[in-house]
Amino acid sequence: SWPAYIGSNESVKPFGEMIMDGCNLWRNWDDIQCDWDSLSSIIDYWGNWGSVLAPYAGPGHWHDMDMLLIGANCVTEAEERTQMAIWSISASPLIMGNDLRKVGDVSKAILLNKDAIAVNQDPLGQMGIRLTESADEPLQLWARTLSDGSIAVAAYNKGDDAADISIDFSELNLFGDIAVYCIWDQKTVGSFSGSFVAESVGSHDTRFLRLTPQ
Incomplete structure (x- = not known):
């Protein structure tokens, strides 16, 4: 946890x-608390510093965003999905902070989602970042390049109302026909060209997708 004690300027x-040289993983910032305000503040922090942190993440050395609240019954199901998606995009260790005896079925499904875990554990080891410029923007895109050439995307709605979130493939250097796979539903949505719209993403929820050139 030492990096967390030397301030909030990740660039120094x-x-x-x-x-x-001496650590396989390390904590960078505040301890997570069992509520949405804490969770969302950590997401904002990682988004703000993503381009600085990414070069130092990779196989054998990882930035640790702190414990998963999934199954701890202190955030909503939507917020649990958001944490799993952003932690996976950010290549953060997935360490549960719950009482295993009290994990509900929905939370268990999020934690055991093989497609989400595959993004987190992708062998390329490249940390993803927030593409949206500011943490103040309610609709955000986060993306991570994977070893097979596909892109994992988290379409995150930080706002208070459901909204559509548009994904411009050219911003991800994806061109031609793109297969869109929904990680939460574990099925292919279809093939799209140019862009894809994640429709009606709920408040504090995240549509978690894998985009693969065809």
Whole structure:
């Protein structure tokens, strides 16, 4: 946890000179609390520092966003999906912080989703980042390049109302026909060209997708 104690300016932390040489994972910022305000603040922080943090994440050395609240019964199901998606995109260790005896079926399905875990554990080890410029924007896109050339995308609705979130494939360097796979539903949505719209993403929820060139 030492990097968390030397401030919130990630650009001056000695990842390359010291931390990566002695650690397989490390905490960067505040301890997570069992509520949405804490969870969303960590998401904002990682989004703001993503481009600085990404070069220092990879096989054998990972930024740790802190424990998963999934199954701890302190955030909504939508917020649990968001945490699993953003943690997976960000290549953060998935460490449960719950009482296993009290994990409900929906939470268990999120934790055991093989497609989400595959994104988190992708062998390329490239950390994803928030593409949306500001944490203040309610509709956000996060993306991670995977080892097979596909792109994992989290379409995150930070706002208070359901909304459509548009994904422009060219912003992901994807062209031609793109197969869109829904990680939560574990099925292919279809083939699309140019863009895809994640419709009616609920408040604090995230549509988690895998986009694959055809």
